[in-house]
Amino acid sequence: MVLSLELMTRIVEVNPDDETAVVEPGVINAELNAAVAEHGLMYAPDPASYRWSTIGGNVATNAGGLRCAKYGVTRDSVLALDVVLADGTLVSTGHRTFKGVAGYDLTALMTGSEGTLGVIVGITVRLRYLPREVHTLAAFFDDFPQAAAGVLAIGRARVQPAILELLDGCTLEALDGAHGSDLRRRGGSLLLVRTDGYGAAAEAEAIRSALAALGASVSDEGSEEADRLVDLRRHSRGDEVDDLYRVGEDVAVPKSRLVHYVADLEAMAVRHRVRLKVVAHAGDGNLHPTFWVERSEGEQARQRLEDALDESVRRALDLGGTITGEHGVGQYKRRWLAWEQSSEILELQARIKQVFDPLGILNPGKAIVS
Numbered sequence: 148m149v150l151s152l153e154l155m156t157r158i159v160e161v162n163p164d165d166e167t168a169v170v171e172p173g174v175i176n177a178e179l180n181a182a183v184a185e186h187g188l189m190y191a192p193d194p195a196s197y198r199w200s201t202i203g204g205n206v207a208t209n210a211g212g213l214r215c216a217k218y219g220v221t222r223d224s225v226l227a228l229d230v231v232l233a234d235g236t237l238v239s240t241g242h243r244t245f246k247g248v249a250g251y252d253l254t255a256l257m258t259g260s261e262g263t264l265g266v267i268v269g270i271t272v273r274l275r276y277l278p279r280e281v282h283t284l285a286a287f288f289d290d291f292p293q294a295a296a297g298v299l300a301i302g303r304a305r306v307q308p309a310i311l312e313l314l315d316g317c318t319l320e321a322l323d324g325a326h327g328s329d330l331r332r333r334g335g336s337l338l339l340v341r342t343d344g345y346g347a348a349a350e351a352e353a354i355r356s357a358l359a360a361l362g363a364s365v366s367d368e369g370s371e372e373a374d375r376l377v378d379l380r381r382h383s384r385g386d387e388v389d390d391l392y393r394v395g396e397d398v399a400v401p402k403s404r405l406v407h408y409v410a411d412l413e414a415m416a417v418r419h420r421v422r423l424k425v426v427a428h429a430g431d432g433n434l435h436p437t438f439w440v441e442r443s444e445g446e447q448a449r450q451r452l453e454d455a456l457d458e459s460v461r462r463a464l465d466l467g468g469t470i471t472g473e474h475g476v477g478q479y480k481r482r483w484l485a486w487e488q489s490s491e492i493l494e495l496q497a498r499i500k501q502v503f504d505p506l507g508i509l510n511p512g513k514a515i516v517s
C-alpha cells in the first residue's frame with residue numbers, strides 16, 4: 148500500500164507571539180516560509196530542495212539545509228507531532244512550548260525515523276524572527292583545502308554565520324556550464340558566507356579579514372548577486388544525466404577534520420580513477436561528494452565507483468564522522484550502517500521498530516537493519 152499525504156497542505160495556525168505554527172505534512176517548505184514571512188518570521192530549516200520538499204518529508208528525514216549552520220536541523224524546530232501509529236491509533240507527542248522534558252522525547256525519535264515508526268499527520272514547528280539585516284560574502288580561494296581551512300578561521304574569529312557553504316572547482320565549472328556564471332574564473336574554490344541579524348555587517352567584516360589573511364579574494368556581494376549565488380549553490384548538485392553512473396554522498400565529519408577529509412577525497416578520486424565534485428554545508432562539517440564515471444566505461448568503472456564510495460565513507464568514519472549528515476539511511480546506505488553502529492545499537496533500534504510496528508508494515512526495509 149502506498150500512502151500519499153500530498154493533499155494535506157493546510158497551514159492550520161500561525162501564532163506570531165508564540166513563534167510557532169501548526170501545519171499538515173504536505174505543506175511545502177517554501178510555502179510555509181512565505182506564509183510566516185508576513186509576520187516577520189521564518190521556518191529556519193531550508194534543505195536545498197525547499198521549493199518542492201514537504202514539511203512532513205523534512206521531519207521524516209530530519210532534513211538539514213543551508214541555514215542549519217546557525218539555526219540547527221529540522222529536529223531543533225519541531226515541537227510536537229500528531230502521528231498515526233501502525234495500528235491506526237492517533238497520538239500527539241511533544242508540547243507547544245520551546246521547553247518541555249516530560250518523559251522520553253518521542254517527538255525527537257519520530258523526527259528522522261524515515262516513516263518507519265508512524266505516519267506524521269500534524270506538525271507544530273518553532274519559528275524564528277526573520278533577520279532585519281543580511282550580509283553575504285563570496286570568498287574565492289586557489290584550491291579546495293585552503294577554502295576548507297577558511298571554515299576554521301571563521302570559527303576562530305568567533306563568528307557564527309547563518310550560511311557557510313563550500314564549493315570546489317569542479318562544482319563551480321559545472322554551475323558555469325549550466326547557468327552561464329563565471330565562478331571558476333574567479334577562483335578554484337568558493338566559500339559562500341552569509342551573516343544575519345543586527346550585527347551582520349560587523350560579523351561580515353570580521354570574516355572578510357580572517358579569510359583575506361588566508362589569501363582569499365573576498366567580495367561583498369550586492370543583495371541581488373548574493374541571492375543568485377545562494378540560489379546557484381542550491382542547484383549545485385546538478386541534474387540527472389543518462390550517460391553517467393553517479394552517486395552523491397552525504398557524510399559528515401567533525402569540522403576540525405574538514406581539511407584532511409577534503410584532501411583525502413581528492414586523493415581517493417585519483418586512485419580509483421573516478422571523477423569527483425564536492426559541495427559542503429561546511430559550517431556543519433556535512434559534505435556532499437559526488438563521484439561519477441562514464442557509463443560507456445562499463446562494469447569495471449562502476450566497480451571503481453563503488454570502491455571509491457566505500458572508501459570515502461570509511462574515511463569519514465575513521466575521522467569521527469557519520470555515514471549520513473542529513474539525507475538519512477533509506478535503502479542505499481543500510482550497507483554502511485553496521486560500520487558506524489555497534490551490534491548492540493542496531494539491536495536496540497530493531498527493538499524500537501518492533502514496539503511501534505510489530506507487523507513491519509511501515510516503510511519496510513528502510514532506515515535500520517532489522
Ligand SMILES: Cc1cc2nc3c(=O)[nH]c(=O)nc-3n(C[C@H](O)[C@H](O)[C@H](O)COP(=O)(O)OP(=O)(O)OC[C@H]3O[C@@H](n4cnc5c(N)ncnc54)[C@H](O)[C@@H]3O)c2cc1C
Nearest residue numbers: 172194195196200201203204205207208210211262267473
Ligand atoms: C536537489 C536536492 C537537494 C536536496 N538538498 C537537501 C538538503 O540541503 N538537506 C537535506 O537534508 N536534504 C536535502 N535533500 C533531500 C530531500 O529533499 C529531503 O530529505 C527532504 O526532507 C525530503 O522531503 P520530501 O517531501 O521530498 O519527502 P519524501 O521524499 O516524499 O519522503 C522522504 C521520506 O520520508 C517519509 N515520509 C514523508 N512524509 C512522511 C510523513 N508525513 N510521515 C512519515 N513518513 C514520511 C517517506 O516515506 C520517505 O521515506 C535534497 C534533495 C534533492 C533532490
